[in-house]
Amino acid sequence: MRVGLLTQWYDPEPGPAALPGVLARGLRARGHEVQVLTGFPNYPTGVLADGYTMSRRLDERLDDIDVRRVALYANHDASAVRRFANYASFGASATAFGVGALRGLDALWVNYSPITVAWPMWAARFRLRIPSVVHVLDLWPDTVFAGGFASGGRLSTLLEKGLGAWCRGMYAAASSVAYISPGVGRVLQDRGVPQDKLHYVPMWADEQVFHPSDGNLRAELGIAEDQVVLLYAGALGEAQGLSTLIDACAKVDDPRFVCVIAGSGVAESALRAQAVTIGADNVRFVGRLPQEQMTQLMATGDLNYVGLRTHALSPVTMPSKTQAALAAGRAILVAAEGDVAGVVRESGAGFTAHPEDVAGIADAISAACRLGRPELHRLGAIGRDYYERTFSVDQGVTRIEALLQRAASRRNGR
Structure with a gap:
């Protein structure tokens, strides 16, 4: 044709x-x-x-x-x-x-x-x-x-x-x-x-970019091999509800935990200021990285964050970073309701929390830390299999x- x-x-x-x-x-x-x-x-x-x-x-x-x-x-x-x-x-x-x-x-x-x-x-x-x-x-x-x-x-x-x-x-x-x-x-x-x-x-997903990889940016970002990394990569806007994530990170006391936020957007300045004000020292902003580093960036995280603040469209919204994380073979923490949370539950590839529940998000992060990196990577492999069948x-x-x-x-x- x-x-x-x-x-x-x-x-x-x-x-x-x-x-x-x-x-x-x-x-x-x-x-x-x-x-x-x-x-x-x-x-x-x-x-x-x-x-x-x-x-x-x-x-x-x-x-x-x-x-x-x-x-x-x-x-x-x-x-x-x-x-x-x-x-x-x-x-x-x-x-x-x-x-x-x-x-x-x-x-x-x-x-x-x-x-x-x-x-x-x-x-x-x-x-x-x-x-x-x-x-x-x-x-x-x-x-x-x-x-x-x-x-x-x-x-x-x-x-x-x-x-x-x-x-x-x-x-x-x-x-x-x-x-x-x-x-x-x-x-x-x-x-x-x-x-x-x-x-x-x-x-x-763009499978030329998002796929399992052994290479990562931990050394470049100064992240130790035993640290458990929660990665958010994408736009820093109001719709993603990232202020709740930063509040939750401040409640996580596991010394191995670090949250890496990559990207830029209209909420970036406010989010950076919030992290400093509340003492969320385990949150690191790395800015927008070039596209050629995205494969390594995804491999740097053990758990990917997908957030959607509650609004009329959130129950039916499917952010593209969901497929990207699954294709990269990474476990997911979804702080949202509706279809995207259903993907995590159906695939068994991670955790869900209410988007406005700071304590619930913090508990999910702590649970991921207790599982440890090898078990999180096993969940990521489950997610990759689900991606192959579905997305x-x-x-x-x-x-x-x-x-x-x-x-x-x-x-x-x-």
């Missing part, structure tokens, strides 16, 4: 933005011709990646895959208005300067977030007659309101209704709607998406490939 990917996020952007590239390479490895329509890389800093200069459009070939990049407003700061400008500029630019690259496709995979991708998706569907598989990676319009974009009142109600109708238009135009967690599937069904259109397709790239590509083939065959049948 000749298939396409429509996604604002793509290589060389790191973290969750790298996952569409994993799919593209997986489909190419199975013999499909792949065309990507995306933006100029600027995630997560809002600064263009090295080697790129913004222009109306750019065609390049990466990993034997054709990539059409279109201009956008590069920004990822905390401003809701500028963030919307980032989303809308890609949608408009992709429609005006990118859709032509999709001509002749058999089927199109659409990264549903942000939903401004609807413009080029609808253009491909109704102008070029290309069927699409919409993959719901973030639940809209819920994401907008959970992020504080609107603060209530009549305007918020109208906005919610308008965005809800927008999303329903995307679902109606799609041949299939894939979802990444059981909770999201239930929400979509409640919102009227037909059951036969819904398909569970959880996200995968692996091979499983994900197989599921997406089947949905694209289904969409293409229905189109050809008509």
Whole structure:
């Protein structure tokens, strides 16, 4: 088949933005011709990646895959208005300067977030007659309101209704709607998406980065071999509830324990100050590390932390760091409710705690320390086996490939 990917996020952007590239390479490895329509890389800093200069459009070939990049407003700061400008500029630019690259496709995979991708998706569907598989990676319009974009009142109600109708238009135009967690599937069904259109397709990790490794950064970071390391690697924002983690670390009196926090974000300064104020001397901030050190960073930890503060979306949210930790063969401590906690319980790969229960998180950390590093690594191996069965790239590509083939065959049948 000749298939396409429509996604604002793509290589060389790191973290969750790298996952569409994993799919593209997986489909190419199975013999499909792949065309990507995306933006100029600027995630997560809002600064263009090295080697790129913004222009109306750019065609390049990466990993034997054709990539059409279109201009956008590069920004990822905390401003809701500028963030919307980032989303809308890609949608408009992709429609005006990118859709032509999709001509002749058999089927199109659409990264549903942000939903401004609807413009080029609808253009491909109704102008070029290309069927699409919409993959719901973030639940809209819920994401907008959970992020504080609107603060209530009549305007918020109208906005919610308008965005809800927008999303329903995307679902109606799609041949299939894939979802990444059981909770999201239930929400979509409640919102009227037909059951036969819904398909569970959880996200995968970048297995070139996240895999078991003997190399680590303990010596570089000054961490002894007998120390038990709890690692948090990711954005330092409000949604992750990391202030609760720091409070919990201050209550852990095991001298072997150290918490390593890697990453940056809007809450970083406050978190650093909090650790100093409460005397959480076992918490170390190492900043944002380059992507090429991520494999070693994951191997440095014995237990990975996934936190989500309680909000309307937390029961159905599946942070990508969950799959990353499982793929790296590391045990997990999840301080969250809902689907992500269910993964830990089902896999047996770690511990769970309520996201606002400081004592409960501290108890889980202490329990991990009592188990010791060898037993934690055994839990990590259990998690890796679970990842292979549930979240692996091979499983994900197989599921997406089947949905694209289904969409293409229905189109050809008509």
